[in-house]
Amino acid sequence: MLMTPGPVDLHPRVRKAMSRQVVSHRSSEFHSLVKSITENTRKIFQTEGDVFMLTSSGTLAVECALANIIEPGDKVLIPVYGVFGKRMSESAEQYGGRVVEINLEWNRGLTPEVLEEYLTENNDVKIVSLVHNETSTGTMVKEFWKISEIVKDHGKLFIVDAVSSLGGVPIQVDKLGIDICVTAAQKCLAGPPGISLVSVSGDAWKKISSKSSKTPSYIDLKKHRQFMEKLETPFTPAVNLMYGLDEALKIIVDKGIENWWRKHYECSRLLYNSLESLGLTIYPLEECRSITVASALPPNNIKPKDIVEGMEKNGITIAEGMDKLKDKIIRVACMGNVNRRKIEYFRDTLKKVMENIERHKDSTRKEQKL
Ligand SMILES: Cc1ncc(COP(=O)(O)O)c(C=O)c1O
Known part of the structure; x- marks a missing residue:
């Protein structure tokens, strides 16, 4: 029995779905698969906005969010209370962000008061990016609606790594005003490792479209959007893992x-x-x-x-x-x-x-x- 914080045991229906014959990622069968995954992902992310899938684990999804939003020199506020927050901070720096870390005790997540204080002191922050659930410590940001309210009141873009929490707890992407939210299939969604999901808001698109620096092609959301119009992905995806994820999402949506x-x-x-x-x-x-x-x-x-x-x-x-x-x-x-x-x-x-x-x-x- 797998009780590691991802991957988790797969339902027999998910395993069976993955054993299907592969199809071309430019075929009508594939279009139906993408449609089904996208519709159910929207229900679970609670968003009417765009959602994309990457053939990758969660790490690349976090990088995707940062790389698409950060213009070199942008000030990015990142609370760090464990390994994944630190990794996010390092990635943001690699993509040219001027990172301001909020270094917290690892057994205490971010509180609304601390966030308010930092945002008041750092008026020129453009992006707040955080890990919602620090898998390395078992610490979760509580009063999350208050946190997002503060981010929005200050007019900042909001990136959330919900890799180990989305699906397990309510994270209502649209209601909370999350601009980019990412998760991975192998945790609370009980899908196979190897697929990650990324939601993108209207405000995030404005920033992405006005950005002059280049984004690495594999994670370029503009490219993903072009292909998503045809219910396709820009590159060859892990089709059989997608069958597995599709089944896993159906199980959740069927149960409610x-x-x-x-x-x-x-x-x-x-x-x-x-x-x-x-x-x-x-x-x-x-x-x-x-x-x-x-x-x-x-x-x-x-x-x-x-x-x-x-x-x-x-x-x-x-x-x-x-x-x-x-x-x-x-x-x-x-x-x-x-x-x-x-x-x-x-x-x-x-x-x-x-x-x-x-x-x-x-x-x-x-x-x-x-
Ligand atoms: C909060 C969080 N972010 C990012 C990651 C990285 O995800 P992956 O290992 O799927 O690349 C993990 C993995 O456990 C995680 O828990």
């Missing part, structure tokens, strides 16, 4: 997006309760806990690595921390095809694994005494 969000929320409550009942300490502050990835510190000097290895031996893959949290936390996904039964099975397995580790420590201590 509100039900999909509710399931993530309820499973996350159960997951946090389970971790705490076994003595682990949740890493982020309570008000910043992610709904789609839980991160926690093990008790009694148990090493995260030992838990991850023990779980793996019992058939459940989870993740260790990243960067400065490498030897401190475990990370467990609450994404996609997650359900109560899986979380309960995870809890029972974790209990067994931790008891085994404790027993092993006891016997080593006894041997050392002899």
